[in-house]
Amino acid sequence: MPKLDLKRLAKDVDTLRSNRPVDRGPGGRRLTGAMEVVRDNLEALETLKASGSTWVDIAAGLAAQGVTQGEGEPITGKRLTSLCASVKRQAARKAAAEARRLARPDLQRRSRPASAQGLPPPDLTPGASGSRLAPELQSRPTSPPPDDAPLSEAEIRQLQADKHRHLFKKD
Template sequence: MLKPPRLDLRRLERELVLAADARGPKLAPGGRPVTGLMALVRENLDALVALQAGGSTWKEIAAGLTAQGYKTADGRPLTDTDLTGVISSVRRQAKRDAARAATRQSRLDLPQRAPHGPERRLSLSADLVSSASSHDPPAIDASASEEAIRRENLDKLQDLLKPSLSKKD
């Protein structure tokens, strides 16, 4: 029987990088190229709405985003219709996510999610924490050697052992 060839992980990593490069740009759902516009609007929705409320038109805002390199999926410059469409999508997603979260909160059979706050520090259990007054290492029973501890534990297990393996005196 032939032995299978050995796996060369370094070569595999190089081939995966080449395959990823050959695959081309990352695609959004529907096979459209990812432009980053949706993420930009999602992160800066309040600022964009404030600009529009401050007197700028969506057309001017779209032109400014195009000047910064944002385009549609097919490479065209952004229009006001494109921008307002993305803004509407982001608002719809936020509304849907809020409705789902409210539905989840009302369900009693699901555990409550932990709030996203500062991470708690890990600490030792109470039996592992040394007392604050004593910084000395715990005193070790000098009379109990490893051999004595082993024999003591073996005596506790005698009823589980086969008779031939029992303690020979």
């Protein structure tokens, strides 16, 4: 198996992405905007359906307004229902992911931005939350070490890294 040249791969991907026509998707298929139309107007489409219209009638109305599928054919009722189902699945998946995220115990206090709930922002002063840093991780005012004091492990590591930094630079 040949070894990959990652720099060349990144360049090739960027070239392909920049050469892709704006109205084409990742597989080269034509983007029609039908999914975006359905996503933005799902409630209105379902209201029309509930009022007695068929999906075929609704699709014909959308086609009259320029909504197409594939290579420019008018959108069909079957395609419209599949797009509606996809939008609903995406919304359900997003809601389930959000519920899983909110159920995490480490995110309980920051479940949602306070401004979104109409509440004042939380108190962000140090010590206001229930969690704290371990004592060895808290910042302390330090006085400069005397000149004759031995170097700390971190200082030695930093000096060695600075000494060899030219080896770490990318071409």
